[in-house]
Amino acid sequence: MKEARNVESFSLDHTKVRAPYVRIAGNKNGPVGDTVTKFDVRFCQPNEEFMETGAIHTLEHLMAEYIRDELEGVIDLSPMGCRTGFYLSVFGSPEESYIAEKLRAVLVKVAAWPDSEDVPGVDPVMCGNWKDHDLEGARRWARLWVEGIDRKGWACF
Numbered sequence: 001m002k003e004a005r006n007v008e009s010f011s012l013d014h015t016k017v018r019a020p021y022v023r024i025a026g027n028k029n030g031p032v033g034d035t036v037t038k039f040d041v042r043f044c045q046p047n048e049e050f051m052e053t054g055a056i057h058t059l060e061h062l063m064a065e066y067i068r069d070e071l072e073g074v075i076d077l078s079p080m081g082c083r084t085g086f087y088l089s090v091f092g093s094p095e096e097s098y099i100a101e102k103l104r105a106v107l108v109k110v111a112a113w114p115d116s117e118d119v120p121g122v123d124p125v126m127c128g129n130w131k132d133h134d135l136e137g138a139r140r141w142a143r144l145w146v147e148g149i150d151r152k153g154w155a156c157f
């Protein structure tokens, strides 16, 4: 196994964490003094399950849109390549529990998303793969995240 030096996630033991969870994956101070914190927002137990591309894509559209209503200073929310969760980057140093509470509010909304309401950004102008969406899958993973966090808390271990 080649040693990895630059990517925080490569030094996380993915066999030890218990999904779903919220975990601080990094904290950086920029040259002009801003602090940026990156969160590992895990939905799936690593190496046991993963999200279908349509489901994670729809979840991304809904979370990226609505987390900004709940939380100040969101920089980015993006899916992980392994499709087991998302990275959320924000200005400042919020606690994991605070982020979990805000994400919970968004995911409760996503879990109850009505078929009659359009998912934001799903058309060929606003999205790069607009046909690859799965609202039913997004609702399912949102519900599983909320149920898991309510059962075990937001911590990763």
Ligand code: ZN
Binding pocket: 057, 061, 121, 126, 127, 128, 129, 130
């Ligand atoms: Zn898209």
